Amino acid sequence: MTQSPQTTPISPEPPPRxxxxxxxxxxxAQEFVVPPLIFxxxxxxxxxxxxxxxxxxxxxxxxxxxxxxxLFEFLGGATLNPxxxxxxxxxxxxxxxxxxxxxxxxxxxxxxxxxSAIFLSEYAPRGLRAVLKPALxxxxxxxxxxxxxxxxxxxxxxxxAVLEPAIRVxxxxxxxxxxxxxxxxxxxxxxxxxxxxxxxxxxxxxxxYGLGATKFEVATRVVLPAGLSGVLASFLLAISxxxxxxxxxxLAAGVKPQIVLNPLRSVETMTAYIVNVMKGExxxxxxxxLSLYAVGMALFAITLAMNIVSGIILKHFREEYE
Amino acid sequence: MSRASDAxxxxxxxxxxxxxxxFAGLCLAATLSGVVVLVVLLGAVLVKALAxxxxxxxxxxxxxxRELAAFLSRIASSTNSPNPELAGFKAGIIGxxxxxxxxxxxxxxxxxxxxxxxxxxAPAGRLRRAIQTNIANLAGVxxxxxxxxxxxxxxxxxxxxALALGKMLWAGALTLSLLVLPIVxxxxxxxxxxxxxxxxxxxLALGATRWQVIRxxxxxxxxxxxxxxxxxxxxxxxxxxxxxLMVGAANSILFPPSGPSDYYTALPVEIYNFATLPRExxxxxxxxxxxxxxxxxxxxxxxxxxxRTPTGQRAASRAIAQLxxxxxxxxxxxxxxxGLASAVVVPGPGASGPDSEVAQPTDQGxxxx
Amino acid sequence: MSLDQxxxxxxxxxxAAPPAPGADAVLVARDLSVWYGSTQALRGVxxxxxxxxxxxxxxxxxxxxxxxxxxxxxxxxxxxxxxxxGQLGFDGDPVAGPEVDPVTLRRxxxxxxxxxxxxxxxxxxxxxxxxxxxxxxxxxxxLVERSxxxxxxxxxxxxxxxxxxxxxxxxQQQRLCIARTLAVEPEVILMDEPCSxxxxxxxxxxxxxxxxxxxxxxxxxxxHNMQQARRVSDMTACLMLDEARGNGHRPxxxxxxxxxxxxxxxxxxxxxxxxxxxRIG
Numbered sequence: 001m002t003q004s005p006q007t008t009p010i011s012p013e014p015p016p017r018x019x020x021x022x023x024x025x026x027x028x029a030q031e032f033v034v035p036p037l038i039f040x041x042x043x044x045x046x047x048x049x050x051x052x053x054x055x056x057x058x059x060x061x062x063x064x065x066x067x068x069x070x071l072f073e074f075l076g077g078a079t080l081n082p083x084x085x086x087x088x089x090x091x092x093x094x095x096x097x098x099x100x101x102x103x104x105x106x107x108x109x110x111x112x113x114x115x116s117a118i119f120l121s122e123y124a125p126r127g128l129r130a131v132l133k134p135a136l137x138x139x140x141x142x143x144x145x146x147x148x149x150x151x152x153x154x155x156x157x158x159x160x161a162v163l164e165p166a167i168r169v170x171x172x173x174x175x176x177x178x179x180x181x182x183x184x185x186x187x188x189x190x191x192x193x194x195x196x197x198x199x200x201x202x203x204x205x206x207x208x209y210g211l212g213a214t215k216f217e218v219a220t221r222v223v224l225p226a227g228l229s230g231v232l233a234s235f236l237l238a239i240s241x242x243x244x245x246x247x248x249x250x251l252a253a254g255v256k257p258q259i260v261l262n263p264l265r266s267v268e269t270m271t272a273y274i275v276n277v278m279k280g281e282x283x284x285x286x287x288x289x290l291s292l293y294a295v296g297m298a299l300f301a302i303t304l305a306m307n308i309v310s311g312i313i314l315k316h317f318r319e320e321y322e
Numbered sequence: 323m324s325r326a327s328d329a330x331x332x333x334x335x336x337x338x339x340x341x342x343x344x345f346a347g348l349c350l351a352a353t354l355s356g357v358v359v360l361v362v363l364l365g366a367v368l369v370k371a372l373a374x375x376x377x378x379x380x381x382x383x384x385x386x387x388r389e390l391a392a393f394l395s396r397i398a399s400s401t402n403s404p405n406p407e408l409a410g411f412k413a414g415i416i417g418x419x420x421x422x423x424x425x426x427x428x429x430x431x432x433x434x435x436x437x438x439x440x441x442x443x444a445p446a447g448r449l450r451r452a453i454q455t456n457i458a459n460l461a462g463v464x465x466x467x468x469x470x471x472x473x474x475x476x477x478x479x480x481x482x483x484a485l486a487l488g489k490m491l492w493a494g495a496l497t498l499s500l501l502v503l504p505i506v507x508x509x510x511x512x513x514x515x516x517x518x519x520x521x522x523x524x525x526l527a528l529g530a531t532r533w534q535v536i537r538x539x540x541x542x543x544x545x546x547x548x549x550x551x552x553x554x555x556x557x558x559x560x561x562x563x564x565x566x567l568m569v570g571a572a573n574s575i576l577f578p579p580s581g582p583s584d585y586y587t588a589l590p591v592e593i594y595n596f597a598t599l600p601r602e603x604x605x606x607x608x609x610x611x612x613x614x615x616x617x618x619x620x621x622x623x624x625x626x627x628x629x630r631t632p633t634g635q636r637a638a639s640r641a642i643a644q645l646x647x648x649x650x651x652x653x654x655x656x657x658x659x660x661g662l663a664s665a666v667v668v669p670g671p672g673a674s675g676p677d678s679e680v681a682q683p684t685d686q687g688x689x690x691x
Numbered sequence: 692m693s694l695d696q697x698x699x700x701x702x703x704x705x706x707a708a709p710p711a712p713g714a715d716a717v718l719v720a721r722d723l724s725v726w727y728g729s730t731q732a733l734r735g736v737x738x739x740x741x742x743x744x745x746x747x748x749x750x751x752x753x754x755x756x757x758x759x760x761x762x763x764x765x766x767x768x769x770x771x772x773x774x775x776x777g778q779l780g781f782d783g784d785p786v787a788g789p790e791v792d793p794v795t796l797r798r799x800x801x802x803x804x805x806x807x808x809x810x811x812x813x814x815x816x817x818x819x820x821x822x823x824x825x826x827x828x829x830x831x832x833x834l835v836e837r838s839x840x841x842x843x844x845x846x847x848x849x850x851x852x853x854x855x856x857x858x859x860x861x862x863q864q865q866r867l868c869i870a871r872t873l874a875v876e877p878e879v880i881l882m883d884e885p886c887s888x889x890x891x892x893x894x895x896x897x898x899x900x901x902x903x904x905x906x907x908x909x910x911x912x913x914x915h916n917m918q919q920a921r922r923v924s925d926m927t928a929c930l931m932l933d934e935a936r937g938n939g940h941r942p943x944x945x946x947x948x949x950x951x952x953x954x955x956x957x958x959x960x961x962x963x964x965x966x967x968x969x970r971i972g
Contacts, residue, residue: 027534030533031533035533038435038436038439039443041431041434041435041438042435042436042440044432045453045456045457045504046453048460049456051471052463052468055474055475112352112355116355118349119346119352120353123350124353134630135356137554137623138620138623139359141554141558141561141623142363142616143560143563144561144563144564145561145563145594145597145612146363146367146561146615146616148597149367149608149609150363150367152605153366153370183359186355186356186359190352201808203804203806204811205769206804206808207804207809209769210801210802210872211798211872212797212821212824212825212875213794213821214341214342214824215342216341216342216346217338220345221820222810225810225811226810237462243464244466244467247564247590251594251598271464274469275466275564275567278568293470296467296470299464299467300467303463303464303467304459304463307458307459307463311455311459327876331826331827331828331875331876332826332828333795333825334826335792335794335795
């Protein structure tokens, strides 16, 4: 797209210089001020990460010093009771509670989310999809406190009404939390997986249809395997969201750190523990108060690891179909 | 004519068709589960909000609506109280609106700036990749971790009493700003990426500097996209509860904050507190609070979704043009030597208006040669 | 728009489609018009594709060559807004219409695409997949080997059947796609610019392969390369853009359909002549 010089007649004399005065002072100031300014903005995002790691690391070290326990005792301890004498700071009950919620909610969210992603990317006509996608985002934008409230208001009473005659259902119980957290992350699973499935090249679908495959076969045996790594990455992101979820589990599962298999009993997650310590009257600087940072560090490390792995998988997926 | 080998194929069309239909139905049901959840959720909350007396019969819709309106306006205009008949969310609503304002003032400039740097200025290389990865990971950090960060950095200032914000509204606003920052950055980047390169090239070819190109052409055409992402980020901020519990949003605040240096509470925090109170009547108050919160969120999301439609984009660029004529950025643009400004500021016939108007002269130039 | 009482008799071609000597027609289109949304892509195309011959579809870009090709195995059904009028027949049976099962049809009318698109599976499973979903009851290993041999790929991949199909070179990938199509034993193979993404050596191999396959299969190939059409095809159909209508959009029409040597040496239609001599296109 080059402009040929012949078509524009060259004026015999150059225009007078003064009509082309240089840039105003304000403008050249902008040229110099803006780049460093927005670089600082970008730097703030980096500083946030540095701040998180620094704060958590520093306070975690202080916790180990003040509480006088070792790393092994913290990571391997099966009892968590800061009020006991001597206080016990084992994180295993919190890890267990977090795992139960993440696992249970995945059982609900992953299959439903994936099926709905397949519907959106393979079956839904364009018009319907244009309505459903924003609706999903709307659903994903509902604050988690609302889901927590729903657990108290509806899910737990219904569980009690259905199961109580046979087995005792505690007011705060893991199952109720699994249900609301699962429902909460369905839109996330389906939206992320749908992005991945839509990115599977059309050529693969056409090749399969050209061989006489039905839509079902194309969806489950060509598109899904081709997008599998991306779908797994989206699963990982959703599970990490369930791990980091606070309000819904706080309201539904309670704050009782115990390792129990029965999902109808109360458990405590890492997030709920952090809020609970904060709401309690532990003095700033005491071992109990500092323990929230150590738990926060563990939570941060777990979710970060999941997010990084998911990011790497997604990157490879995108490269594969570039 | 068909092949002899056809006998070797048993396509079992009937079975496969049934299987396909069953699977499609399953997928549809999974998709609709979201709608079901929404209906159940809203229904349960509504019923609970209407549980307080007076209790007109369920079929008296008009009366129910009147009761709901009266209930909502009562809880919106009264502050916290130990008496559920009198308790309301005035302090929380005003606190949340303050938070919203401050987060918008902090997170939007910083987030858009960071997005601009990454897309337009950062040299491709290790630094840019590192910042990019960092932002992607920040977006996945649990909100409670931001709460811990805010607690140490803002509320306590690492123990420097002079700088500590304590339980001021500032602490909550700064914490939430960091929380939504990655969302704003990512939305900005996506919007900037959608601006066609031809627009940049056309302006650069006229002798504009990089900043002039961005200020007069790139930012205006990316603005609808940035706005959409920003609104979604703000609606995330207004619903967050956990980080605010860490940085001092207290439940026992009776008076709305008078300014950003006052003590504060927020709507979702108050909902949480009412929901955990033992008396059943407070649950109804909490339900009312949820309706108010969802109402605010829904209207914000509706604006964001509207801005994404072609009509919305046109309306947005028209509004931007109006602002420009009022002498905001457009007055400078009108005089700017790039000469493209008028073409960009005047909304084009379609969503890609600015692009088509700018690209055309270049195309014709190519055709002539 | 279904095909009515009168069956399409292959030896009853429309004026624009003279019968090829010594061959009956497999695929027949009569007065076929196609729209995508409100834009018309094809108008009034009538053609009879002869059996066990290679038929080339040529014409300037945007004239509807691929659209016509994709009508024959109803791949266009997958495109939103697609609509067609006219009659289409395969082996005397209708192709369009609600009573026709496109899935069954597509097994018998196979397709090779412009860009090699092997599944992200092993070479073996790429070939076996289509046969498997179509309920093949014979020996799969033998079928895979036979198909790869017929696609002239066996010697190159026999030691890497368990490697991913994506690890092969572009030319090998395209032959793998052909082998994959052969494995479901179609009667017709539609090829949509199969060599446009390949280097000259791979192109030559695919062209040789087409010549070999002619004995058993009817091949229809879309190409924008007139030299290729001349080299490989027995019959050539030249499509052209119709003169502009009201909205400025120009649908494709069939300008001429003749034996290849006739079309390239003594074209009857002035537009064909202009196209093959390079004056339009």
